[in-house]
Amino acid sequence: MAVLPLRFEGDPVLRAKARPVAKVTKRIQKLLKDMEETMYAADGVGLAAPQVGVLERLIVVDAGEGPIHIVNPVLEKGEGTDIDREGCLSIPGVYGYVERYARVVVSGLDPKGKPIRIDGDGLLARVLQHEIDHLDGILFIDKATGLYRVTEEDREGGAHREEPEPESLGEKASFEAGDPS
């Protein structure tokens, strides 16, 4: 496995539409493993292939229950709404509040090419929607309200900010300073 270099906002690859994977090959399996390692190395909870410069429909997520790899993920169903904080490994230090479905069903293929369905709520639902957006060139900043920036100084010094909910920074229950995707 290998940690892959991340692409950052401003890179056109993040604004392009990723193409479906025709067949789950060894190359795809290795790429998913590398994406997983890259996600963990960056302390993220999700990663989409365009974030490592690959325009193919692949995502990895770990909302606290272990890694899930999905090839050609499709949002089949969304229910309810939920607004919470998000960040993105491709837009370091920027956070905002995004309205998403509270519960989703996502279909796709697992790394063996077998059909899977993921039924998720809470953080898992949010991460799945965030990552699938990446495959269509959509970034969370396109949808977010109350965007703000956290500097390294804020994180290290714990200086009080005017931003909403600074007290929850560092919690594991939602996208936080340490959990971009």
Ligand SMILES: [Zn+2]
């Ligand atoms: Zn992201």
